[in-house]
Amino acid sequence: MHDTKIAIPIFKEKKEDILQTAEEYIDKGVDILELRVDAILNPQPNEIKYIISEINFPTIATNRIKSEGGYFNGTEEERIAILRECSDVAEYVDVELKTDEKLIDSIVETGCKTIISFHDFLKTPPVDDMLNIVKKESEIGDIAKIAVMPQKLEDTINVLAILSRCDNTIAISMGDMGSYTRVIASKFNSPITFAASDDVTAPGQIDFETMKQLLNLDFIDCDELLD
Template sequence: MYSQTKIAVPIFKKDKKSIIEEAQYCIQKGADLIEFRIDGMDNPKPQIVREIIEEINFPTIATNRVKTEGGLFKGTEEQRVNILLETVDVAEFVDIELQTNDNLIKQITETNVKTIISYHDFKKTPPLNELLNIVFKEKNLGNIAKVALMPNDLEDTLTVLAILSHCEDTIAISMGDIGSYTRVISTKFNAPITFAVSSDVTAPGQIDIETMKQLLNLDIMDIDDLNSSY
């Protein structure tokens, strides 16, 4: 039984030519989605960003990550969101951080584009109740909730799995080597998207595309099969 979880591959390049070449490589390797990390570009311009997505011509997540959540965008918040607004009719999804000003989020969510409302913590994994509250807020704003968290121990990774078990239409990732397995096992909780890499590592513990596809399509830890054997 093949996984329904889509594999997104982030592309973090500085110029148009490199971005399109990397996207083509990822598509050949079996990516289901391209995450275009706009903040990786040198001085991105809205029209150029739009042209890149059009030339890639493949389901794309437009992400322009803010510095406080691991991004590199150097302009104002208004400039950052204006670039994302230029992508809403050519991208499959737009990723916008929960911490973004409510009025700026609303400008994105009022369009017809599907949205991923995201939250990242590169230092820790907050308690489950706090994370559930974050996911609740995200789902009230957009189509898919996303949390990516740094574990300090194995128990923190189980907190991430608990989020997946409680919440539909949610991406929950435990980062780092200790949390890398959550990127694979999330398919058993019907996570809509997981993330792999080609040559660009944008978060600790990421897995390459080909390995991820093989792991997702193995019937390991199939809960339905396990239950039917008793």
């Protein structure tokens, strides 16, 4: 059996829809939920904290920055204030590496567990660049995350190379070409992989039921793959 947790992002505008989706996937056996705060209409710090408390299940609080595919319309200070407010009820708080250092520190100083993330929807950086990104993330938070877009199959193999060399790291090759990396990640003991509900929040996400089945198949030796 795999140790990688399957996370389902919830990308809904209204609290009622968020709670309904959460209940549905908790019943289906999801390991962790990701609340995309940037999808919520006019989110307020106390409201987000209340929603996570009401879900009452391990949840990643994510308020994605626009430059990395997010939709939050407020200021950076407001974006981070929401994450800081819910830091004591979320399992993890996701904050982007490119966020201002002082704002990241304000999250880390709460003592919550953090995912420090980086997304590139256009390309896959060279391996050395990705290793440097993950190194910086690991120095800040509990889990490093990098999600990049492949232009060729070799790019997807390079993402697996990151997983093979870095602990406590989520490394994803996006799009259809890279979708298999979301499954193979479990063979490298990646802490979390992301599947889709009815909300596809990144290119190449696999639906939850399929992901759950695939993660329980012992169908590949990753040492042979990288030889």
